[in-house]
Amino acid sequence: MRIVIVGGGLAGTMAAKGLRELDPSAEIDVVGEEQYPYYPRPNLIEFLAGNIPYERLFAFPEGWNERQGIRIHSGETAVRIDPGTLEVETKKGRVLACDRILLASGSSARVLPLKGGDRKGVFVLKTLDDARAIIDYLKDHPRAAVLGGGLLGLEIARALVTRGALVTVFEYLNRLLPLQLDDQGAGLLKSRIESMGITVRLGASAEEILGNGGGVTGLRLKGGGEADADMVVMAAGIQPATGLARGAGLDVDRGVVVDDFLRTSRPGVYAAGDVAQHRKRIYGIIPASFEQARVAAANMLGREKKYEGTVPSNTLKIAGVFVTSVGGVNPESGDREVFVKRDPETGVYKKIVLRNGVLDGAIWMGTKKGAAEITRLASAGKDVGPWKKEILEDDFDFTTL
């Protein structure tokens, strides 16, 4: 059985490992765009911040793939796949024939179509090359504008300020983490972020990146107003890298459409990770990519395994603050009960949204205690009516439910 995996990121690498575990004799080739050994993308933030050295980026000891008989062709982008003949062609003109193709091409950073966006000094953060370029540019260009106040934008801002940059985050909506938090929670997070020396501008959207021949000089904002900057990092979301799949005529929506066995619309071709769309969902999170990769590996070898989707892990640490958000946290209708507990000293903020006693949504900020339990209860739509006040207490015993 010969398998070619397109993509050397998490999904591709974990699929290769999974395949080898299941079949000691399978021929496994990975073609990856990046020239580096496998590295987990979260490490890029710590590298950007200067918290880990270059050597610590890479996950596995040198030669790990050779020892497992997995061929990895780094810096060799796949340029074409043929679902009919089951072949993958790389940019070096190499054509790999196989029995199964796994598309694990991942996602790319969304580039905002701004005037001046092609100036020197405008970056996204997706790859190690991006991180190295940003670190290098920062040396003589300390005033950094981060476009986007979501998860990645805030983590980038934290990393840059740790490096000594002067950072301003521009978020076009009126609160940070607009999807995950409500106004109060977002306000607390904003204070925390500002106390780290990061300037936050809400309701602020860049219309144009200003500059001269030498690079960036600032931003022109929608509604008038300008801001000074020496460099810009766009953190406006990600999109699946579906080009190869489109070119091959596969069924593509926002991502490459797969069924419960990670099969695409053509037999023998599978997809997993950021590039894949399963039951209308695209994830962009490690646990989903990991699970999909493992299930795809099993299915490619004919060991039918069903993937039912991944429950998103809801607790994240943003700029040092634990943030858990599940369900509907900003109810619009009047038939919801909302209970809030806020402790300005500890910075803990908890909120539950009930619909007839059933837990519809929750925010848990500043603490991990009870976060997993409240997530489970909200996902299950549990009736917590009798405990609606006590559940917010730090010492609440969830086992009583």
Added chain:
Amino acid sequence: MEKWECTACGYIYDPAVGDAENGVQPGTRFEDLPEGWVCPLCGVGKEFFQKVV
């Protein structure tokens, strides 16, 4: 001994089990794992782990 969870991929390090593939004996506390130890599943460093409460 407490278990620790990788916040990136969900892998649980169980001290009672250790991590034989990477030379970690059963009974090794998380705090005593070697400096360069990474999540055996997804490869992120120790700083991404949190205690399982």
